[in-house]
Amino acid sequence: MMDTGRTPLPGIADIRAAAARLEGLIVNTGLIESEFLNEKYGARILFKPENLQRTGSFKIRGAYNKISSLPDEQRRNGVVAFSSGNHAQGVARTAQLFGIKAVIAMPSDAPFSKVDNVRRMGAEVIPFDRFGADRMAVVAPYRERGMALVPPFDDPAIIAGQGTIGLEVLEDARQKSVHIDAVIVPCGGGGMIGGISLAMKDGSPDSEIWAAEPENFDDMRRSLEAGRRMSNLPGHASICDAILTAEPGEFTFEINRHTLAGGIAVSDDATIEAMRDLASALKLVVEPGGAVGLAALGSGQVDFAGKCVVVVLSGGNVDLGSYAKIIAKS
Amino acid sequence: MMDTGRTPLPGIADIRAAAARLEGLIVNTGLIESEFLNEKYGARILFKPENLQRTGSFKIRGAYNKISSLPDEQRRNGVVAFSSGNHAQGVARTAQLFGIKAVIAMPSDAPFSKVDNVRRMGAEVIPFDRFGADRMAVVAPYRERGMALVPPFDDPAIIAGQGTIGLEVLEDARQKSVHIDAVIVPCGGGGMIGGISLAMKDGSPDSEIWAAEPENFDDMRRSLEAGRRMSNLPGHASICDAILTAEPGEFTFEINRHTLAGGIAVSDDATIEAMRDLASALKLVVEPGGAVGLAALGSGQVDFAGKCVVVVLSGGNVDLGSYAKIIAKS
Secondary structure, eight states, X not given: OBOOSSSOBOOXXXXXXXXXXXXXXXXXXXXXXXXXXXXXXXXXXXXXEGGGSGGGBTHHHHHHHHHHHSOHHHHTTOEEEEOSSHHHHHHHHHHHHHTOOEEEEEETTSOHHXXXXXXXXXXXXXXXXXXXXXXXXHHHHHHHTTOEEOOSSSSHHHHHHHTHHHHHHHHHHHHHTOOOOEEEEEOSSSHHHHHHHHHHHHHOTTOEEEEEEETTOOHHHHHHHHTSOOOOOSSOOOSOGGGOOSSOOHHHHHHHHHHOOEEEEEOHHHHHHHXXXXXXXXXXXXXXXXHHHHHHHHTOSSOOTTOEEEEEEOBOOOOHHXXXXXXXXX | OBOOSSSOBOOHHHHHHHHHHHTTTSOOOOOBOOHHHHHHHTSEEEEEEGGGSGGGBTHHHHHHHHHHHSOHHHHTTOEEEEOSSHHHHHHHHHHHHHTOOEEEEEETTSOHHXXXXXXXXXXXXXXXXXXXXXXHHHHHHHHHTTOEEOOSSSSHHHHHXXXXXXXXXXXXXXXXXXXXXXXXXXXSSSHHHHHHHHHHHHHOTTOEEEEEEETTOOHHHHHHHHTSOOOOOSSOOOSOGXXXXXXXXXXXXXXXXXXXXXXXXXXXXXXXXXXXXXXXXHOBOOOGGGSHHHHHHHTOSSOOTTOEEEEEEOBOOOOHHHHHHHHHOO
16 A cells, blocks of 8 residues: 555555455456447547446445455444445445345435345345435444445545456456557546556556546546645536546545546537447447546547547446437437 | 268368457457346346447358358459348458458348448448349349359358357356356347357257247247248248348258257347346347347246356347337336
């Protein structure tokens, strides 16, 4: 671990240790490519399809690494998390694999299908009012019983777990004998891009790492420019529900400020076009927040022409009805 | 090659030779799995996602093997094929890889997107009237110039190329240390299932091979029962456009009558449910004809409970608008 003088940040050794823990439990999602998309976008694009990961997103990597890092006696008490989305599934499936209890706090207006998914993995779902005063009070009784809180991104073990994506990318690039000029990663709280950037800076130091964010939720981009953590302004909406966070995490920003080349903000319309391209050319169902990397590549804000670019597709957990509406637009 | 006394049928050596030719040119599509689908269908299902294959379907395997098997001087003259779908793309892309001319004869009412796809691969598209008297007259001028006709399924080199899917399945099953009880394969003319069944009978002789077909287009199932080639009756329709053929091929039936356990016919409604399951649980866009294997497993006509079943997803080339309508149904 790097020592910042405060709390230790994860380093490449932690990511390698995470990869050893995850071996055989997660899917090595490989890298896939489309001749049509290479032509259309004018770059060689290697997609990292984490929508094909167990639970339909990358989140199980961090959740599993975190929970397996807990001391045995603490883990036996079970775990608790806040999430209505991909993190909830990652935590619930991991708890099921360990045979321990998971309690997931979800907003009381969460879609039934998401509640049902998590329950099918054996987790207990407790509702909370998303506009209520004190979310932590909801999980307090569980934490008092010794259940560990599994945070969604701002935690060294979570970051190290997501960083295993970077190790897979490096190994596949080596096997394909390609040099990676850039990696574009969907960015919410910044845990996944933080972990990936640590792995890439170790194995391919001159690869540029770019954060892709929805317009008006480009807190990482603005924070990198300002040199300090900036929050998103209220009053905006985006279809990219999986990556709408208020601001970068403390740990994640401390990593990303050193490792990232910058951020690229994309419109929902650009994300929709990317989702359609991913369905028609790659045959992949990708959720809005998972498709922003391709939208960022296509936006022209950064010149990737002729480069070899890895685009991370972070997940595919989208309600089929909404998905059908999105891809029906032309 | 097996000798039937007439024309030589392909054997395992031909499939191995095809795999050597295809090495590095096609994607090893692996095997993928979903805990949700295993629970829902009551079997361990290993999916072979050929929708992720180059050109979006398995067809490039056979097309490439056939074209690379042509004598050099003949191949230089180019190739010609009839197809508006997956075979057209397989032939066009292969010709592009060899730097030779491809002429694809398509019905004059083929959707523009399909014509455009093939043209983007550098092929020349010539229209023909699907209700006209003599299709062969359309391609006669090209064949007179020495261009080889690449048939869609009833050809030993095509069958051997598709059989490489079986070799990949056997190798992946070995690495996962699983025994495959059954393989369910979408079946049109029977080339893919013929090749796969030859490979499986060599490497895992007691694995049952089942053909999945649309209702009213279950010519292979009925032919297997009758012991001779049976044609489909006219006047029916199905959404499974990729696998609507009139009757089994001569070569393919001669193989399949010895290697298959039988056929399972499925309704379009069952295929739609399978497509929805594949989108929501596996995050894969699969075309109707590519999803009939899962529909067959779910139909209950054969008892696969608790078995380990490989389900081949043969392609994902479906118009996005049609696809959106299909998965929007609930």
